[in-house]
Amino acid sequence: MIHHRALVVPLLTLAAVSCGPRGSTSEITVIRLWAFGREGEEVQQLIPEFERQHPGIRVRVQQIPWIAAHEKLLTAYVGDATPDLAQIGNTWIPEFAALGALEPLDDWVNRSEVVDSADFFGGIWSTNTVGDTTFGVPWYVDTRVIFYRKDVLARAGYREMPKTWTGWRRAMEAVQRELGPGRYAIFLPTNEWAQPYVLGMQAGSTLLDSAGRRGVFSDSAFRRAFDFYVGLFRSGLAPTVGNVEIANVYQEFARGRFAMWITGPWNLGEFRKRLPPELQDDWATAPLPAPEGDSAGVSLAGGASLAMFRASRHKEAAWRLVEFLSSRPRQEKFFHLTGDLPSRIDAWQRTGLSEDPKARAFWIQLHRVQPIPKVPEVELIATRVFESAEQVIRGRRPTGQALEALDRDVDRILEKRRWILDRQARP
């Protein structure tokens, strides 16, 4: 056995050396970056420039489909095979931070001349911190605004989207009268969690208590948002359907089956591509209305960040790549490649995005975004929230009962978290 291995090792080394870049063997550092879906495809176009600037570093990009991303990252962590860097959905950060998989970035950021938190949207940056520790640098951003049919609203007597809930609701009623039966003022998929969460945060609910130990869904703030949300369905302003039951949303929007839709920035590109040319002047975007007052209501702080893994053996080189991808010119280029909204404020100004009539709603909204509670269970809780809303919408349960049951359910989900927090608190 022993002499077999003795033979194999030099052979393997030989193979490894011959596969590497010609001429150099020792001073090349290879870093691995995992990126998802379209981002994983397009980021490869930025890499040659980075490698020219850093002759000692080679980057291996691995593209992973979005639907497999979360699972792949977790299994990589369990199997001790995490990459040096990964794109990571910013709602996942608390979870991976709880795992201890991520490298705290504060020291790196403090020493950096490129990455400065002041250059990024504040609400987005804060999704990357857990406690006082920063675990990611925003790569591109995502939030929700209203996409709407200008022509339909104009026929109903509205030249622009109202700024308060009351005005918004009146506009929806007017649009509904204009559209008639079988059509709806707004499309709110009943199986999406963003809308009830966002409305709750707008009404001032924190969703969970400050330590993230229990749900506070039956308090008056969330109740107010819940009533508003459920009321839209119960008064027939929104159809009671989930997003899998609508075969082609763009077709339905073009046909005027609904006039408003709360959705994200990827649809800027999709609307341009999929709606017929004669409709291109008839759609617009608006920041979300607020319960009251003149400024936009808060919306979701979403998007993806670049995070470094604790197990990485090339942190210095990996950080260089983070800096490179977060710099303004690359943010601009990445926007042109993918259509993803840049996380840097100056990249918005340089690309003219902040003045673009259709993207402007996002520009305004991104200054008013708020992270959802930073606990690993947040997405599970989110599904429970839209499920209880659906029960009330379909008349299976009265609101008060549904919200109390929701709180009980959430408390059960957070039981493990409370146990761990208590154990950590003990000396």
Added chain:
Amino acid sequence: MTARAPSSAEQGGAAWLFLAPALVLIGGFFFLPVAASLLLSFTDFDIYAIADPANVRLLGLRNYSELLASPMFWIALRNTLYFAVVGGPLTVAVSLGAALLVNARLVRFKSFFRTLYFAPFVTTLVAVAIVWRYLYHPEYGLLNYALGMVGIEPVDWLGDPRWAMPAIILLAVWKNFGYHMLIFVAGLQAIPEELYEAAYLDGAGPWRRFVHVTLPMLGPTLVFVALITMIGFFQLFAEPYVMTQGGPLRSTTSLVLLMYEEGFRWWRMGYAAAVAFVLFLVILGAMLLGRRVRRGEVA
């Protein structure tokens, strides 16, 4: 050299040797994981446990009691039973009917029809589900169009909690009957022609020939098909996963879908393992019940 009969000990040794590769594989990739997940189901293994094994607590039967107390479990169990009890016999009936049709003497192009009916079974479910989602579309769907021709109001197939499960059952029956049809065709062809001739001479019409010759002769095939259909149908997963994601109002969430969500979406592995073992007990119970019913028939 004279041949000597191997002793039984030698035979036993040789048998183990030949069995070893299969046993090692089955043991390593089947029994070991099953035992591990049984252990898992007594713990609260989750995302925190992945971070630090010290975060695992031994819960005893708490996962099971929590599961039995959760309304979601009962909804999933009810949906699964609904699917299996309605969809299973329907599949058996449809595949038997189709087998009789393609096996009938009058039918031409037998192999063409056999292939045609078998095609859904070998088509990827995801592709099929996407096409069926269009068929089920409340406004432009072919199905509602056809119903409209005979004056039936359009049905929101996948959007209405009452209709989503029937819609899934219809798809599953269509998708699966071809395979069982082939088994039935094989069974039918094994029935000796003389029996039909004898029955015919005794004056039995087509129906009585079916009841007194075909059905009894198909008995073992029927039992086999019913068994594998039921086992398969209790494991409903892909259809609702692709078509409805368990909605609307959880009306299409099956036990396996629940297990998948708990395990691989929320990483509550211990709880998901408990779901798996409860499903095992449910299937076992159904099979035992089936056996008793069959024995009762024989007696």
